[in-house]
Amino acid sequence: MRPIVKFLDNELLERIVSEARDVLCKLGVEIHNRGILSMLGDYGAKVDMHRNHALFTDEIIDRTLKSAPGSFKLYDVLGNETHDFIGYNVYFTPGSAALNILDYKTRKIRKPTTMDYIKYTEVVSGLENIASQSTAFIPADVNENISDSYRLYLSLLCCKKPVVTGAFSVEAFNIMKDLQLAVRGTREKLAAKPLTIYSCCPTSPLKWSDVTSQNLVDCALHSIPVEYVSMPLAGFMAPVTLVGTLVQHTAETLSGLAISQLTNPGTPILYGGSPAIFDVRYETTPMGAVETQMIDCAYNEIGKHFGLPTQAYISLSDSKRLDTQAGLESSMGATLAVLAGVNNISGPGMLDFENCQSLEKLVVDNEICGMTLRLIKGIEPREDFPALPRFEELLKEKHLLISEHTLRYLREEQYFPGPVIDRANRARWREEGALTLFKRAHREVKRLVKEYEPSRLPGEVKRELKKLMEGEARRYGMDSLPSRDL
């Protein structure tokens, strides 16, 4: 039995959805994009172009819920299937778009560079429990106008895993799409084998900016999957109650769904988000708060109720260092997320809300992910019945260390974490240097970088990616890219 956690009973869930529909139809959504407003108007929404506003209808909501696919797959740069977003399948992806990284040597937070990003792709390549890359942080050594596409460029060049990403401007979509076309070859091939997921964020309460709403349209036109990242803040830009926040999240997400599905019915989407409570003591949005994580799991239930695959920013921490708080918040989030069946779980590596990536934390989180992935395999009998023969063997042999049964099921029953997780006895731990978690994690980062094998993407594709990126950089006054010889 796969263990599952739920927070909403049917009655409550349906009431939340019904209230969200009411909000969409009676209060509507502000959308700063005339093309989208016109499109909504064509489908019967009451549109006020002056106020950039649309009142939705139940017909629009029903139509878009009907056309949204209940599942989709993701493929790596070489075209191999890596994700099947369906049912309770779960996958982890690093937290994305951090402004900073935690520097191991100085123990200080600083702006990342290209070299940091390349190192990140090398590390994430070797992490078996992290199924995709994200464009995890923003290299500060390139023009800010290309910082979104440049991350994707480095990711596609260095690591074969698919990428969770996002564009910071309407213009950036084109180059980011072209980079993907360079990998897949044609628009049709890219649509058949999606390579990326774009995070598209409405602004709470109930608002879409021109950039993010246009990103939804552009992704839909190219069948590039999106995840809606609604971010209501309970008690600030959303009701203080978890239920009230869920109503808002549902309304905002359904509005995004409508934009995608009306643009291109059937375009792949993840019912996602990054809501949080608002900590009125510190004026912050704690991602490690248990209430934040409860909202995540609950909206995931609503997404599943709609029959849609889901996403959440949940296995991350507000701590500034790789410390106990970082471990407890990340593991609590990851555990709840897998038990709730969030299909795409974003967060590993992230500290300081969503502001700071740490490679050391990423390798620790990889182990948290591994443990939670074991957790959801549950407890299953494996030739355990009848039990008598096994115990006869045990009593006869005095141990079962080399029993056929042990050898057959050891690796299925038990997850073996890497050296980051200390399970040595004290004497051995001391003999091996009495390393702290941070030091063990750093040693693992170094090992992964050393053992990294370059992507097997064909040379001509790599050259094409480089040509495209250099062209884009020149548009913004950069004569060359800071990357090393890739």
Add this chain to the structure above:
Amino acid sequence: MDILKQISENLRGGNDKKVLEFTKLAIEQKIPPKDILDDGLIAGMDTVGKLFKAHEIFLPDVLLAAKAMYSGMDELKPILIREGIPTIGKVVIGTIQGDLHDIGKNLVGIMLKGAGFEVIDLGNDVSPEKFVERAKKENAKVIGMSALLTTTMQGMRKVIDLLNERGLSGEIKTIIGGAPVSEEFAREIGADAYGYDAASAVDRVKKLTREK
């Protein structure tokens, strides 16, 4: 691949049938028995020990390799005895008096045997006299003592005191282990070594036997 390499590689893979087959073949081909032991069986176990330490293989793999080692050793031992070639050493092991916990001690025994030692397992609840007398009788190089309880671990001191009393302390070395035992305690009671787990016990015993 030469026969000794076949022995050592099959031992690494825990294939007892192949180890036996190649050990027989090596004997037939008149390869010196000491070479079969050192460059085949023990060489294989050394590799296994290194891989285990590096977490590349796990305890069951080590035990399977140990089992394969026995299959070769059973064939080789009569020849070694006949030709007067000593094994790498005899070790007397047991759980200390008053203590019935023998899981750790059993594991150490299996691993020691796998490393080529001749192991005399006295079981559990073993008196100091029995440890010392049997070790002397068997001409053992090392006594290995295990305890799980803080109340029984003090008995280890009695074994060491008895060895001292009988003037055997230089001749028969001691190693201790078990959950409540530590390096500090080993020093305090005058034990020659402390093994924090079965693999480290084998390493320490090897070191102790080389010291002689």
